Amino acid sequence: MSNKVVVIFSGGMDSFTVLHRALKDGKEVYALTFDYGQKHVKEIACASKVCQQLGVAHKVIDISAINQLLAGSSLTDDIDIPEGHYEAESMKSTVVxxxxxxxxxxxxxxxxxxKASQVYYGAHSGDHAIYPDCRPEFVMKMNDVCKIANYEAVEIFSPYLTNSKSDILTDGLNMGLSYDDTWTCYNGREKACGKCGACQERLEAFADNNVTDPLAYE
Incomplete structure (x- = not known):
């Protein structure tokens, strides 16, 4: 198996931890960040900064044209980002x-x-309630397809698939990581809102770990 892996790196705290987990596992990392027209474009700047600091190969790919086809998400359309916890029905508007x-x-x-053998991505149990494409059954089926879609088999690897965001942060803290250069908030403003589902889950993770979140909140 090749030691090369591709890491889908959004610039958020989950993918930030996944990136470092891959490095900790001794992998040769190729980080890949997608600009799909998300309002929280600040996460892309965070991803670029982190990869530059780490000396990790990094590509930022503009696929925002797909929003001509994928309408109806508050992350990309002129729809207000809902406030409240991820499990709230209103959070379904954030599905792209x-x-x-x-x-x-x-x-x-x-x-x-x-010639990488794996793609790492940061699906976790906290996403299962609202995002169908973060559920274990999706990851398993996608993994099956990606092993036969090309002459070269590629494994979809989600190291935190059955873990919570709090668990992910715990692992990151155990690796000595600082989360200053990550962005989670779905709103694209200067400071994190602290009210959207993404912010609430992040704040809960830091509280569970008895650590202060380094981000500034409105």
Whole structure:
């Protein structure tokens, strides 16, 4: 098996931890960040900064044109970001149709081109309630497809698939990570809102670990 891996790196705290987990595992990392027209474009700047600091190969790919097809998400359309916890019905408006299948397909194509054997991505149990394409059954089926979609088999690897965001942060803290250069808030403002589902889950994770979140909140 090749030691090369592609990491889907959004710039958020989950993918930030996944990136470092891959490095900790001794992998040669190729980080891949997607600009799909998300309002929280600040996460892309965070991803670029982190990869530059680490000396990790990094590509930022503009796929925002797909929003001509994928309408109806508050992350990309002129729709207010809902406030409240991830499990709230209103959070369904943050679903971007088929996003992870698209991103994983592109990442697998990149993996084949650089002869990487795995694609790491940061799905976790906290996403299962609201995002169908973060559920274990999706990851397993996608993994099956990606092993036969090319002459070269590529494994979809989600190291935190059955873990919570708090668990992910615990692992990151155990690796000595600082989360200053990550962005989670779905709103694209200067400071994190502290009210959207993404912010609430992040704040809960830091509280569970008895650590202060380094981000500034409104």
């Amino acid at each position: 149709p088929n996003r992870n299948m698209i991103l994983l397909s592109l990442a697998v194509g990149y993996a084949v081109s650089v």
